[in-house]
Amino acid sequence: MSTPIADEQEILSGEAVAIDVQPVGFLLRAAGALVDMILAFLVFLAFVMLQLWLGDLGLLGEHGFRIFTVAAIVISFLVLPVTVEVATRGRSLGKLIVGGRIVRVDGGAITFRHSFIRGLLGxxxxxxxxGGLAVITGALTPRSQRLGDLVAGTYAQRVRTPRLVPHAPALSPALYDWAGIADVARLPDRLARRVSQFLANAERMTPTARDRVARELAVEVAPFVAPLPSAPPEQLLNxxxxxxREREARALAIADERAERLTGRRIRV
Incomplete structure (x- = not known):
């Protein structure tokens, strides 16, 4: 079974089940960071405008002007990012746009400590x-982790799943009992994609070609299915x-529920 060290694409859940996860790609993460940077600079610009207005009114002296400037920098570039990340459970505006969430390397929810370390080094x-140092470290790490992520033990996990294909294979009622005990986890992803492509295009194929391809695919699929049901080739493939598809969707739902549950517990603590 894979471990977080052995496989960068898998984590172990509390039930010792390997869950396939996908980090946010380097370009998407850079785009999300750019959005967050622009937001921080806009907030800082608002503080500068407020500072100038207060200065025109004579409400800020020389020392007050300096204190206000330092406070504006700290709030805009440290307090704001950390607060937003904690309040949104690892999702800033930029990460929301690119479909990512900051999580611990073991897949758990981040805490204030993680966000503060990331914000301080950010x-x-x-x-x-x-952004130069972040670009260099992000380009050299497998999960596009910047320096703050490496120190805090976090990374950006993709939470926006791609849309499912229009064709949804249906399980025949005659195979309901078989589905309760069947093992199809060993089916290679490449072969599974070929089966999905065939099922999606089967209605547009001639009957002879459809039957031939179904038989060929059924022969390739058979060694990875246990027990092998007694069913026509295309019915078996369906x-x-x-x-x-059902078990993958269930695994994703369980992973999301577990992440939300862990996040809720961290917030209550």
């Missing part, structure tokens, strides 16, 4: 170097695809 690697 001032150095994002704003002081205009059943395998439907069962695999």
């Amino acid at each position: 001032v150095l690697e994002i704003y002081f170097t205009f 059943a395998v695809a439907a069962l695999r």
Whole structure:
């Protein structure tokens, strides 16, 4: 079974089940960071406008002007990002746009400590170097982690799943009992995609070609299905695809529920 160290694409749940996860890609993460940077600079600009207005009214002296400037920098580039990340459970505006969420390397929800470390180092690697240091570390790490992520033990996980294909394979009622005990997890992803493509295009094929391709695919699928049901080739392919799709959707739902549950517990603590 895979471990977080052995496989960068898998984590172990509390039930010792390997869950396939996908980190946000480097380009998407950079785009999300750019959105967050623009938001932070807009907030800072608003503080500057407020500062100038207060100065025109004579409400800020020389020392007050300096204190206000430092406070504006701290709030805009540290307090705001940390507060938003904690309040949204790891999702800032930029991450929401690109479909990502900051989580721990083991898949759990982040806490204030993680966000504070990321925010503090983010001032150095994002704003002081205009994102240069973050780009370098993100490009050299498998999960596009910047320096703050490496120190805090976090990364950006993709939470926006792609849309399902229009064709949804259906499980025949005659195979309901078989589906309760069937094992289709060993089916290779490449072969599973070929089966899905065939099922999606089967109605547009001639009967002879449809039957031939179904038989060939059924022969390839058979070694990865246990027990093998007694069913026509195309019915077998439909059943395998439907069962695999249902179990993958269930695994994703369980992973999302577990992440939300862990996040809720962290917030209550």
